[in-house]
Amino acid sequence: MEHRTSRDYALWTIAIALVVIFALIPVLWLISISLKPPEALTDQRFIPSDISFDNYKSLFEGGIDDSPFIKPLINSIGIALITTAISIVLASFCAYAIARLEFPGKRLILAGALAIAMFPPISTVGPLFDMWRALGLYDTWLGLIIPYLTFSLPLAIYVLVAFFREIPWELEQAAQVDGATPFQAFTKVIVPLAAPGVFTAAILVFIFCWNDFLFAISLTSSDASRTVPAALAFFTGESSFTAPTGSIAAAAVVVTVPIIVFVLIFQRRIVAGLTAGAVKG
Amino acid sequence: MEGKSAAPAKASSRTRSERKLAWMLCAPAVLAMLLVTAYPIAYAVVLSLQDVDLRFPDEGGFVGLSNYTAVLSSDLWWTDLFNTVFIMVTSVAIELVLGMAIALVMHRAIFGRGVVRTSVLIPYGIITVVAAFAWQFAFSPETGFVNNLPLISDEMDWFGGRFSSFAVIILAEVWKTTPFMALLLLAGLVTIDGQLYEAARVDGATAWQRFTRITLPLMKPAILVALLFRTLDAFRVFDTIFIMTRGALDTESVSILGYNQLISRLNLGLGSAVSVLIFLCVFLIAFIFVRGFGTKLEEGRPGG
Numbered sequence: 144m145e146h147r148t149s150r151d152y153a154l155w156t157i158a159i160a161l162v163v164i165f166a167l168i169p170v171l172w173l174i175s176i177s178l179k180p181p182e183a184l185t186d187q188r189f190i191p192s193d194i195s196f197d198n199y200k201s202l203f204e205g206g207i208d209d210s211p212f213i214k215p216l217i218n219s220i221g222i223a224l225i226t227t228a229i230s231i232v233l234a235s236f237c238a239y240a241i242a243r244l245e246f247p248g249k250r251l252i253l254a255g256a257l258a259i260a261m262f263p264p265i266s267t268v269g270p271l272f273d274m275w276r277a278l279g280l281y282d283t284w285l286g287l288i289i290p291y292l293t294f295s296l297p298l299a300i301y302v303l304v305a306f307f308r309e310i311p312w313e314l315e316q317a318a319q320v321d322g323a324t325p326f327q328a329f330t331k332v333i334v335p336l337a338a339p340g341v342f343t344a345a346i347l348v349f350i351f352c353w354n355d356f357l358f359a360i361s362l363t364s365s366d367a368s369r370t371v372p373a374a375l376a377f378f379t380g381e382s383s384f385t386a387p388t389g390s391i392a393a394a395a396v397v398v399t400v401p402i403i404v405f406v407l408i409f410q411r412r413i414v415a416g417l418t419a420g421a422v423k424g
Numbered sequence: 425m426e427g428k429s430a431a432p433a434k435a436s437s438r439t440r441s442e443r444k445l446a447w448m449l450c451a452p453a454v455l456a457m458l459l460v461t462a463y464p465i466a467y468a469v470v471l472s473l474q475d476v477d478l479r480f481p482d483e484g485g486f487v488g489l490s491n492y493t494a495v496l497s498s499d500l501w502w503t504d505l506f507n508t509v510f511i512m513v514t515s516v517a518i519e520l521v522l523g524m525a526i527a528l529v530m531h532r533a534i535f536g537r538g539v540v541r542t543s544v545l546i547p548y549g550i551i552t553v554v555a556a557f558a559w560q561f562a563f564s565p566e567t568g569f570v571n572n573l574p575l576i577s578d579e580m581d582w583f584g585g586r587f588s589s590f591a592v593i594i595l596a597e598v599w600k601t602t603p604f605m606a607l608l609l610l611a612g613l614v615t616i617d618g619q620l621y622e623a624a625r626v627d628g629a630t631a632w633q634r635f636t637r638i639t640l641p642l643m644k645p646a647i648l649v650a651l652l653f654r655t656l657d658a659f660r661v662f663d664t665i666f667i668m669t670r671g672a673l674d675t676e677s678v679s680i681l682g683y684n685q686l687i688s689r690l691n692l693g694l695g696s697a698v699s700v701l702i703f704l705c706v707f708l709i710a711f712i713f714v715r716g717f718g719t720k721l722e723e724g725r726p727g728g
Binding site for chain 1: 439452467526529545610686
């Protein structure tokens with residue numbers, strides 16, 4: 144009954160093709176629209192008949208001071224990298240303790256992290272807006288790094304705990320028998336073994352920060368700290384008479400293609416991390 | 425080889441130092457998590473009981489529950505709550521079916537498993553705002569290719585009506601989050617013993633019977649975990665609506681309402697009341713899931 148006929152292969156090919164097309168359409172469409180010259184923007188064609196790189200040029204025109212895109216790009220990359228670094232360090236300590244040590248409060252921390260992962264960010268936006276204005280953190284990098292840190296930690300902790308539990312426990316004990324302190328056992332033995340898991344958690348945290356929109360539009364007001372998603376929402380056209388469609392599409396392609404390449408290179412790790420972070424605990 | 429004869433005092437001091445180390449390691453992360461959740465939500469409760477409007481900083485003071493009664497007696501809150509729940513239920517339902525189909529394709533694929541996994545990760549890597557723009561441009565009557573497709577009227581103004589806007593919003597949400605659903609379901613699917621299917625096949629069960637009698641019951645825990653995560657996530661829907669309609673034509677979600685009150689109108693009192701109500705809704709959804717399916721959720725964590 145289960146011998147595979149050519150009909151089976153045809154059905155699978157169709158199923159796979161459907162999934163691939165569904166996943167790719169918006170990306171191909173953005174690339175298409177970003178390459179259309181302004182006069183062809185309304186031709187409703189999926190594949191552009193003429194190709195122009197003017198939309199990309201306009202993004203970087205005027206250098207760092209006048210370009211609508213360069214500063215947000217720097218902000219996005221900088222804020223996401225700094226948050227990822229801090230988040231991973233804090234989460235690694237915490238996850239190590241949870242995976243390896245016995246202490247009261249372990250379950251409480253895991254449950255608390257899960258609760259925060261489900262917490263609606265909008266509920267903190269108002270108080271943060273008010274507090275950040277009073278503390279001078281409004282419209283600064285730090286003003287975004289702090290909430291990103293909070294909301295990325297649960298994800299990082301869950302992923303790291305899942306990975307840390309797979310690490311052979313005896314090696315750490317062996318190091319301690321050989322005279323290493325618990326801290327040395329952590330840095331010299333566990334850290335190298337944990338590197339793949341740490342790297343996976345870092346990718347997921349980076350993508351989380353890179354994706355955020357709500358905090359980015361609520362807690363910033365200028366290019367000083369506005370990230371790409373927020374900047375895109377406030378993009379204006381070349382003049383007030385042209386819609387910024389082409390520039391938005393070009394900017395979208397610029398911030399999307401590197402991440403997609405990255406995600407595809409590390410896809411096995413990302414799949415492992417996404418499912419570990421959500422299912423295990 | 426520390427013998428069992430080691431003094432209890434020694435053991436307990438080791439336990440104590442282990443505890444101390446554990447708490448020291450956890451403290452920074454726990455503080456960082458509490459800093460931006462527990463304190464602000466408490467502050468939001470305080471703000472919601474006051475008349476705080478940053479445009480009129482001189483007025484103010486304690487007003488009790490009047491912000492809540494103002495929100496709960498407004499049509500806007502109930503319209504937005506309906507919109508949010510409508511988008512949440514519809515998109516999660518579609519995602520579940522689609523995610524299950526993709527998970528089955530990945531699990532049972534004769535070939536091309538890698539291609540499918542690669543392509544489902546693409547939506548995950550894309551910024552939600554970017555995906556929202558892509559679908560908005562695709563459905564726009566001026567620039568889009570969708571109205572040029574067969575069976576769709578050239579004149580269709582997708583963003584000119586409430587439910588046609590919802591259709592595009594839900595499509596964008598489904599596109600962005602189905603991969604996550606599919607991966608979670610696949611993780612549950614691989615834990616099912618293949619021999620069960622062999623036995624059922626020998627007994628003459630059809631593919632559909634095998635799916636409904638074996639796959640679905642055994643995957644119930646994984647499905648519930650995936651549903652809980654995605655339902656709570658979908659309730660927070662904000663980015664896609666903000667980009668596509670900004671809440672025009674009664675398409676606001678509760679998160680958009682909160683943002684408008686807090687950031688656009690600077691009415692921290694009313695906005696905080698909305699924030700607290702959203703928090704309570706999320707809490708209620710989580711409570712229903714955990715109460716209704718608590719033990720099943722526990723089973724859904726193979727590593728736990």
